Amino acid sequence: EHSVFACTAFVHPFFILRLAHVGGRLISSVPIAYKVAAKRKYRKMIEGNSFRGFPVTVTKIKLETKLSPRRCLYRQLIGAVVLMAMGIVALRSMAGRNDGVEFGQAMVKTVEQAKMPGEELEFSGSKSTKRDTAVCLYGRGGRLLHTMGSIQRYVIEELDADAFASLSALNEADFQLITDRLSAYAINFTDVLVFGRDFDVKQWFNELSNSTVWFRKLERVVKGNFCGPLWKGCADDGAYQLHHFHMCREIIRKAEAKRGRRYEIVSFVRADSYFRAPHVPTRLLNDTPPTCYTYAPEMKYQGLGDLGAVCTREGAEVFMDGARELTTETDKFLERLSYFMLRDNRQRPQWRRTLYFPDGRIRSSFVIPEEYLKMRLDSGGVASAVIPATFFTVCRYNLSTCSGEQCGLPCSWTETKDGNLDARTAHKFQLMLDKSIALEKYLDRCPWSMSLLRDGNDLRIVEAMTRQDFCAMD
Numbered sequence: 001e002h003s004v005f006a007c008t009a010f011v012h013p014f015f016i017l018r019l020a021h022v023g024g025r026l027i028s029s030v031p032i033a034y035k036v037a038a039k040r041k042y043r044k045m046i047e048g049n050s051f052r053g054f055p056v057t058v059t060k061i062k063l064e065t066k067l068s069p070r071r072c073l074y075r076q077l078i079g080a081v082v083l084m085a086m087g088i089v090a091l092r093s094m095a096g097r098n099d100g101v102e103f104g105q106a107m108v109k110t111v112e113q114a115k116m117p118g119e120e121l122e123f124s125g126s127k128s129t130k131r132d133t134a135v136c137l138y139g140r141g142g143r144l145l146h147t148m149g150s151i152q153r154y155v156i157e158e159l160d161a162d163a164f165a166s167l168s169a170l171n172e173a174d175f176q177l178i179t180d181r182l183s184a185y186a187i188n189f190t191d192v193l194v195f196g197r198d199f200d201v202k203q204w205f206n207e208l209s210n211s212t213v214w215f216r217k218l219e220r221v222v223k224g225n226f227c228g229p230l231w232k233g234c235a236d237d238g239a240y241q242l243h244h245f246h247m248c249r250e251i252i253r254k255a256e257a258k259r260g261r262r263y264e265i266v267s268f269v270r271a272d273s274y275f276r277a278p279h280v281p282t283r284l285l286n287d288t289p290p291t292c293y294t295y296a297p298e299m300k301y302q303g304l305g306d307l308g309a310v311c312t313r314e315g316a317e318v319f320m321d322g323a324r325e326l327t328t329e330t331d332k333f334l335e336r337l338s339y340f341m342l343r344d345n346r347q348r349p350q351w352r353r354t355l356y357f358p359d360g361r362i363r364s365s366f367v368i369p370e371e372y373l374k375m376r377l378d379s380g381g382v383a384s385a386v387i388p389a390t391f392f393t394v395c396r397y398n399l400s401t402c403s404g405e406q407c408g409l410p411c412s413w414t415e416t417k418d419g420n421l422d423a424r425t426a427h428k429f430q431l432m433l434d435k436s437i438a439l440e441k442y443l444d445r446c447p448w449s450m451s452l453l454r455d456g457n458d459l460r461i462v463e464a465m466t467r468q469d470f471c472a473m474d
Contacts, residue, residue: 133161133282134190134252134263138244141167141178141194143272146394146421148181154275154390156187159267159282162255165192166247167271168199168240191251201239202230208246209327217330222337224367227326238369241306242323249320266316268309270393274421276440277390280310281448290314290382294373295389296432302344303370304377304384305428307393311382318380322372338362340375388456390440392433395422431459438462446471 135156137144144151144167156163165182169175178194206212215231223233230239248268256262265282285293289312296305311319325333338361341354348354354365377384395411399422414423414433423433435457442452442462451472455461465472 132261132263133159133265133267134255135159135161135163135267135269136248136252137163137165137167137269137271138241138248139167139271140174141165141169141181141271142174143394144181145177147272147274148185149418150275150391150416151269151273152185152187154277155267155269155279158278159265161267162263163187163189164248164251164255165189165194166244166251167192167194168244169194169196171197190255193247193251195243201243204243205230205239205323205327208323214327214330217334218326221334221362222365222367224365226367226369226372238372239323241369242326245320246323249317252316262313264313266311266313266319268311268316268319270308272393272396273308273391274394274416274423275391276416276436277443278448279390280387280453282310284448284450284453285310285312287312290318290380292316292319292377292382292384293387294384295387295391296428302340302374303368304374305386306369306373307389307432308391310387315377315382318376318382319373321380322376325376334362336375336379337365337367340371340378341365341367386457387453388435388439388462389432390436390443392436393424393429395424398422435459435462438466441466445469449473 137151155161167178169178175194175196182189182192206215218227219231219233223235224238225234225236226238226242227234228236228238245268248266252263252266264287265285267279280293285291292309292311292315294304294309295307309319338354338356341362342356345353352366355363357363374384376382392414397411399411399413410424410426411422412425413420414437423429425433438459439456439462442465446452446465449472452462455472464470
């Protein structure tokens with residue numbers, strides 16, 4: 001039981017917390033709520049990786065008093081004034097610091113100091129020189145018109161991998177293009193799935209869970225482009241990506257059952273990725289499972305780039321598990337999300353901040369695919385690191401024919417070995433394009449090395465090595 005000063009016969013502890021909130025959101029700075037949460041279950045939650053949310057127990061307490069009702073009321077008013085004054089002082093003393101977050105987040109200092117199970121990797125390489133590898137293409141299949149040749153040369157053949165694909169076709173012409181592209185190259189795909197325009201992704205998610213309970217739980221509190229277009233508030237098409245990952249897992253598992261052994265490495269390649277240079281050799285990647293390597297480090301907040309990844313088989317299982325988690329482990333997803341989004345909530349713009357109820361449950365949260373990917377890997381105990389991307393992503397349209405609003409995101413011509421292509425150049429995509437050009441020039445004369453794996457994301461270092469005709473060798 002909690003010792004809380006009160007005069008009335010029955011007192012709710014969060015009455016005091018609400019007064020503190022009025023006086024400067026005292027809950028974010030005064031150790032009352034911090035002690036309640038941290039002492040009870042938080043340490044066990046972190047050590048056991050159970051992620052049970054914010055265990056601030058709400059209890060009603062019966063207190064006896066011999067004070068008259070009038071004197072009792074006076075003491076309550078005085079106590080409220082003192083608490084509000086303390087809140088104002090605490091709020092001023094914390095100006096400029098990032099200790100406080102939105103009301104109801106009761107374990108700020110502890111969470112900021114805590115580490116998730118998935119930690120950043122040290123690059124140490126693998127003891128094996130040849131890895132048993134699978135490559136899964138995913139996304140809009142129409143992009144293969146421009147990218148399939150580079151993916152064949154620099155990924156599938158470079159890794160000597162078995163190829164799989166889960167692709168979307170927007171129309172009949174798209175479907176025919178996918179068929180032509182895949183058959184035009186001498187690649188023996190182990191399994192290919194193509195989903196047409198009539199594919200109902202909402203129905204597929206409901207069938208995965210055998211109910212709509214998950215949907216009702218999430219649509220009230222979670223929005224963002226990681227779940228589009230499953231419910232109102234979900235933008236873009238993030239749910240299709242989760243669907244493709246799930247289908248990659250199904251066809252890879254099917255192939256493993258047939259061949260009698262598991263793959264060691266799985267590389268996920270978006271269909272709109274144009275590779276300028278060879279994929280990173282798997283011999284350079286850590287073989288201590290479970291791990292995942294992602295691209296495009298220019299991410300805000302706590303996210304990881306969702307433009308592809310290279311994972312050990314154990315890490316890949318978690319990477320591909322997003323759709324199942326949403327539909328069959330919805331409560332666990334919400335608990336993990338409440339903890340994950342708390343860590344850097346103040347760094348997000350106001351409209352992107354996650355709001356909480358006083359007991360730590362999420363009231364509303366805007367989630368992007370990059371954040372959900374990072375959360376999945378962390379909560380699944382998968383270590384992660386960012387590696388150089390030798391590819392860029394092509395435009396969603398033809399630069400020579402589109403005009404005005406049809407062009408969408410900014411794009412530009414980029415010179416490639418097999419002809420000019422349209423490259424996405426907005427924000428992180430521009431830097432990614434510049435890096436792919438620098439890495440192409442460097443890898444034309446120098447091999448992959450551990451040094452390049454560590455420093456290849458620094459554009460200035462790669463360009464300097466190229467200008468000085470220097471090859472980084474280990």
